[in-house]
Amino acid sequence: MMKRLVLSGAGHAHLNVLKSLVRKRWPGVEVILISPHDRQIYSGMVPGWMAGHYRLAQCAADLLPLAHAAGVRFIQDSVLGLDAGKREIVTARSGTLAYDVLSLDTGAAIDTDSLAATDARFLPIRPLEAFVAAWTGALAAAKAKGRAHLLVVGGGAAGVELALAARYRLAQEIGAANAIVSLISGSDLLPGHGKGIVSSVTKSLARQGVVVYAGRAVGCPEGVQLADGRIIAADSVIAATGVKPAEWLAASGLALATDGFIAVGDGQQSVSHAAVFAAGDVATRVDAPHAKSGVYAVRAGPVLAANLQRAIHGEAPLSYVPQKRSLYLLATGPREAILSWGPLSARGRWVWKWKDWIDQRFMRQYDLGPETCPGES
Template sequence: MKRLVLAGGGHAHLHVLKTLAGQRWPEVEVTLVTPYARQIYSGMVPGWMAGHYRLDQCAAALGPLAAAAGVRCLIDSVTGIDAERRTLRTASHGEIAYDVLSLDVGARVDSSMLADSGASLLAIRPLEEFVVGWQRFVDAASARGAARLAVVGGGAAGVELALAARYRLAGEVGAAAAEVILVTGSGLLPGHGPAIVGMAGKTLARHGVAVVAGYAAGSREGLQLDDGSSLAADGIIAATGVRPAEWLAGSGLALAADGFIAVGDGQQSVSHPGVFAAGDVASRIDAPHAKSGVYAVRAGPVLSANLQRALADRPILPYQPQRRSLYLLATGPQEAIMSWGGVAAGGAWAWRWKDWIDRRFMRQYKDLASA
């Protein structure tokens, strides 16, 4: 019997569980290690913040999914890997030995520069903590009748979170009392084309989100910007860059320059053939790409095939990530901006499209878990 350990219940591992639920792999004992009993789908979080979804609509229950897949589910966190000894360390289940290990544990948010803020800090990772913090912030704003929120980070997540927050807070305390500021660092949507950047800028202005360029650090009143000015805030959402978990550094696995696991064209570690990684925790050294959910989802099928091949000592399959990806950014009300290949457009139709894609994605795991 060979031992496969799935660390993390991220997007690619949802696909592995679905594959196993369809057909078990003979002579393989599979264990899933996940700190939470559910996987919250980030793509629907702005819609949940805005009030368009209930949280249970945005989450896949990992226990029932693992049960359908014949996988042992441990509610625990990986705290270390010894790649030479082929063991994982966990917070409360000790060491776990593996023959093949697959990592889909995502990334952390680097919010260290905001740590000294007097305002309550809401980091978007882990999402389980973010959803609790956001609900608390909304409740406090409603009780006060006013909100001053700063969102730090001008990437796609920062834009969506600022727009969702403004829409929700305006509904709770009135538009005049709902102040939302987006602090963008080097600028809005870095790495994206001018069409979507322009449309996002106009949309933020139309919905009453103030945009400030500059780098922010935490201060007693809220934020201090690099031009010396201050921003008062009751709450700060940190949608700043991602960083790897600290324990990867001592794992013995080869890491890419960004500190994430260096993988090759089969999502296989370049240093340890028995280790695979997908999603934000992996960096493809042959074909670098952005860390986004689209790539994590697309890596699922090849990861699944290659785990099965590695367990059977068969050659692994190469996989070429897509060069361009479709972006659908929720903008607060039931509207969205779509961007593809340098073209951007937006409206209620784009929201309906996004909503259909997201619900379809979630449905496949909900149906399996309830079967």
């Protein structure tokens, strides 16, 4: 009998599952992909897009040609709920969908509660589709006004890259003197990264004229307020604060890790429900916890593809050991980047060239060209 595999979300690991299906279809299975948009924006290239080095189309994978070539039914919709006991998902517009095997790669939400009181234009970095639209609006407003005061809240890798990209682009568009960009880092900059990269990033921020504030920020009508009472006024606030799980996970019946994300074991399989798999930011490996970053989502892709196929045939999953360290290549605004690998760090135009080569090669895997579009073959 035909089995049904539902892929929820088109995150990094699911792109890999689609690629595997393009290479060779899996017999005896109907595969459905549910994602709210018909493209998947690649976060690693977003700072380069903001800085003006890429067109958005270069940073996004078109899901329709990919799904078509993979023999996958694409439903443009969002998952709103899951009943793992009944093996059913609830979608926003397409009703309830039963599955034999479910795989979740829906990423994480962003925790913005503490900033909600700001009256400034608010730009949370998740979901990325909303962020790119909001940044386009903020840039247009800055150009119309001829000046901008932008705050980025969050001193992790994403916050740093976004602050540097924003400052670079705004300075190009409206002049450096009119482009005020500040970064607010709740704790130390780049927690979890080596001293070398922290020092390199600090230099880049200073060189580019990004003002850094330390301290926890909460939203206030003028912009944000720091714990010591200082108010930092802004016309736009980018929230690059910590990640949080989607609310619907709590009622799914799935075992969750202490951080609220789906608890999975060494085969990316739910520890409570054998028919459910999860990878990327939505999952937490209880046996080998690691940072929520795209690198791990990408690396989990091949084993996820293998294990979904095995689960469909009732076979036990293969295990996968995530790498201990991951390489970070941080864009600094101009065509220059900083490399971080454990305690090692380096910077320069060559790092940007390397990052650009890696990112563009990554995107090329999912560019099937218009000839494979439905109806055009």
